[in-house]
Structure formats: C-alpha cells, structure tokens
Amino acid sequence: MKKIINKPTEVVGDALMGLQMAYPDALSYIPKLEVICRKEKKIDKVALISGGGAGHEPLHAGYVGKGMLDAAVSGNVFSSPSPDRIGTALREVSCGKGVLMVIKNYSGDIMNFGMAADLAKLDGIETSQVIVKDDVAVPDREEGTGRRGIAGTVFVHKIAGARAEQGASLEEVRASAEKAVRNIRTMGVAMTPCILPAVGKPGFQIAEDEIEIGMGIHGEQGVESSKIKTAKEIAEILLDKIMADYDYSGAEAAVLINGLGGTPLMELYILNMEVQKLLREREIRAYRTLVGNYCTSIDMTGASITLMKLDEELKALLDAPCDTPAWKI
Structure with missing residues (x-):
C-alpha cells in the first residue's frame, strides 16, 4: 500500500484537520468527533447537516459553507458516524429555526441519524430529514x-442549502430537497477496487480485463461484470439504465459526471462528451454540467452519471450562489 498518510487509524481526523487548515476563515473542526462546521454560524435560517462514512471526499465536509451545508459529520472509513457525533453537529448548528438532515440510504446512517434526532428533541432541537x-x-x-444514496446527494445539498439561505421554513426546505430527490437518478461503473487504509489491500477484486457495472461506492456488488468497453459504450449502458428508471425525455437536466477518486479528468471529460451526445439525441437539454470528483470511493477508478430533472424552482436553487471548498458559484 502506497498512501500519503501517517497512521491508518488517524486518516479521518488528519484529513478533516487538513481541510480546516486550508480554509481557516470559513471552517471550524471539532477534533475526535469529526465534525466540520461553518465558522460563521448563521442565526436566521434553517440549518442543514449531512454526513456518513469517510472515504468519499469531498463528500461531505467539502460542501460545508454558504449556500450548502452548515455542518458535516464523518464516521470512520466507510462506516456511519455515531449518534454522539451527529448530535454534536446538531447542537453546533441549531439556532431555533430547525435542522434538516440529508441522509444517504444506508441502514447505519438512517439508524444513527434517527437516534441523534431523538436525543436532540429532548434538548428542544427540531429536526426533519430527507x-x-x-x-x-x-x-x-x-x-x-433498498436503493443506495450516492453522488446525487451533492445536488440535494445544493438545492436544500440554497432554499435555506432564502429564509424558508424547515418544512419548505425539506419539500424542496424532497423534490430534488424525486428527480435525481445515478448509475456508475468501477474499473478497479479501492484500498482501505486500515486494511492495506483491496477489499474485492475486478479482473484486469473487466469492469463492474453498478458497483456501490463502498465496493458493493454491481449488477453485472463486463469486459472493458469504450467510453461511448459505457455512456450508453449507464444512461440506458437511468432512462429505464425515470423518463428525462424533453426535459432540462443538471448533469454530474463524477469520478470515483482514481480516474483522470481526461477520461471524465471523454465520458462527458459521449453523455452530451446521447442527451442531445434523446432531446434532453443539459442545463448545467459538473465534471470531476464530487463523491468518491477513496482511490477506486471509475465514474458515475447523475441526472436531475429541473423545473423553474430547481433551476433557480441550482444557480443560487454558494461558497464551499468543493463547489463554488
């Protein structure tokens, strides 16, 4: 294993400390509890938190800042954060307007965020969730x-964060976030496995001449293994799967071409070229396109495609200003 780390057991805290040191005027860090917060606490709006296991950087802490999250809480690598860590984040951001929790659909995350919300209620903190x-x-x-939460989470952070900055109520922020969730679909492909720092070797195997279609961001099994394909063929497979689940025909959509951590930008841009061609063929207008590493799986090579169908409300919230380490407008 070749990684730029100190101790494998300290990678999460070291990474979050390094993030805070890169943005000392914008972020604060609570050591040991692995919480990153906006340094300038807002007192006149609904607060927004998210979190999950480490290893998906810049998700989640990279989206803390104006127009997106007020705090992000991290678990260990690929492990849900504990209720006490989540509770700390809730207390740090609560200002009496309520707190919306954006949770990815994993059993550990749902259970631990739920427990933290129940305890926060005893302290008079109102919460809601998507x-x-x-x-x-x-x-x-x-x-x-059921269905996993992956790269589309980034769009939910953006939509909910923008709505909260407008001064909307907790229920209004939740409703906008729920609309985004209903309109988002993602499909990915992995080329190689990832190496967990504490393990030092891949947790699963992908043959040298194969790819794994639909693999999860923690290495969960995909829907099928396939021989290596061209960027055009990969774009067709992933978009076909998305379109079979949700009809984007004739719509405007936000597009995210997301790298899984080890894929060069050159390859992501090639994939984007093929995706854009297919979208035009299907009369789908790419209103805004993001290309890069937004929700990763440590050093896994591969990519995912996310579409979010837009209406006028979602377009306005997508275009609203934000200032975070991983996304700025």
Whole structure:
C-alpha cells in the first residue's frame, strides 16, 4: 500500500484537520468527533447537516459553507458516524429555526441519524430529514434499505442549502430537497477496487480485463461484470439504465459526471462528451454540467452519471450562489 498518510487509524481526523487548515476563515473542526462546521454560524435560517462514512471526499465536509451545508459529520472509513457525533453537529448548528438532515440510504446512517434526532428533541432541537436514494443499480423497494444514496446527494445539498439561505421554513426546505430527490437518478461503473487504509489491500477484486457495472461506492456488488468497453459504450449502458428508471425525455437536466477518486479528468471529460451526445439525441437539454470528483470511493477508478430533472424552482436553487471548498458559484 502506497498512501500519503501517517497512521491508518488517524486518516479521518488528519484529513478533516487538513481541510480546516486550508480554509481557516470559513471552517471550524471539532477534533475526535469529526465534525466540520461553518465558522460563521448563521442565526436566521434553517440549518442543514449531512454526513456518513469517510472515504468519499469531498463528500461531505467539502460542501460545508454558504449556500450548502452548515455542518458535516464523518464516521470512520466507510462506516456511519455515531449518534454522539451527529448530535454534536446538531447542537453546533441549531439556532431555533430547525435542522434538516440529508441522509444517504444506508441502514447505519438512517439508524444513527434517527437516534441523534431523538436525543436532540429532548434538548428542544427540531429536526426533519430527507433520504437520498438515487442509485438505479439497486431496485427501489419498500422493504429493507433498498436503493443506495450516492453522488446525487451533492445536488440535494445544493438545492436544500440554497432554499435555506432564502429564509424558508424547515418544512419548505425539506419539500424542496424532497423534490430534488424525486428527480435525481445515478448509475456508475468501477474499473478497479479501492484500498482501505486500515486494511492495506483491496477489499474485492475486478479482473484486469473487466469492469463492474453498478458497483456501490463502498465496493458493493454491481449488477453485472463486463469486459472493458469504450467510453461511448459505457455512456450508453449507464444512461440506458437511468432512462429505464425515470423518463428525462424533453426535459432540462443538471448533469454530474463524477469520478470515483482514481480516474483522470481526461477520461471524465471523454465520458462527458459521449453523455452530451446521447442527451442531445434523446432531446434532453443539459442545463448545467459538473465534471470531476464530487463523491468518491477513496482511490477506486471509475465514474458515475447523475441526472436531475429541473423545473423553474430547481433551476433557480441550482444557480443560487454558494461558497464551499468543493463547489463554488
């Protein structure tokens, strides 16, 4: 294992400290509890928090700042943050207007955020939540955890954060976030596995001449293994899966071409070229396109495609100013 780290057991805290040191005027860090907050606390709006396991940087702490999150809480690598860490984030950002929690659809995250919200209620902190479940590789079902939350979470942060900055109520912010969730779909492909720092070797294997279609951001099994394909073929496979789940035909959409941590930007731009061609063929207008690493899986190579169908409200919130380490407008 070759990684620029100190101790494998300290990577999360060291990374968050390094992030705070890069933006000392904007962010504050609570050591050991692994919470990143806006340094200038807002007192006149609904607060917004999110979080989950580390290893997906810049998700979640990279989206703390004006127009997006008020705080992000991290667990260990690929592990949900504990209720006490989440509770700390809730107390840090609460200003009497309520707190919206953006949660990815994993059982540990849902359980721990729920426990933290129950405890916060005893302290008089009102909370609400939205569950992001955008990964079309997994069936959407009522029983069990069902569909995973992945890169589309970034768009939910943006929409909810912009609505909160407008001074909307907790229910209004939640409603806008829920609208975004309903209109977002994501599908990804992995080329190689990732190496967990504490383990020092890949947690799973992908053959040298194969790719894994639909693999999750923690290395969860995909829907199929396939021989290596061209960028055009990958774009077709991923978009076909998205379109089979949600009809974007004739719509305007925000597009996210997301790298999983180890994929060069050159390849992401090539994938974007093919996606844009396919969108035009299907009469889908790409209103805004993001290309880069927004929700990663440590050093996994691969990419995901996310579409968010837009109406006038969502377009305005997408275009609203924000200032965070990972996304600025």
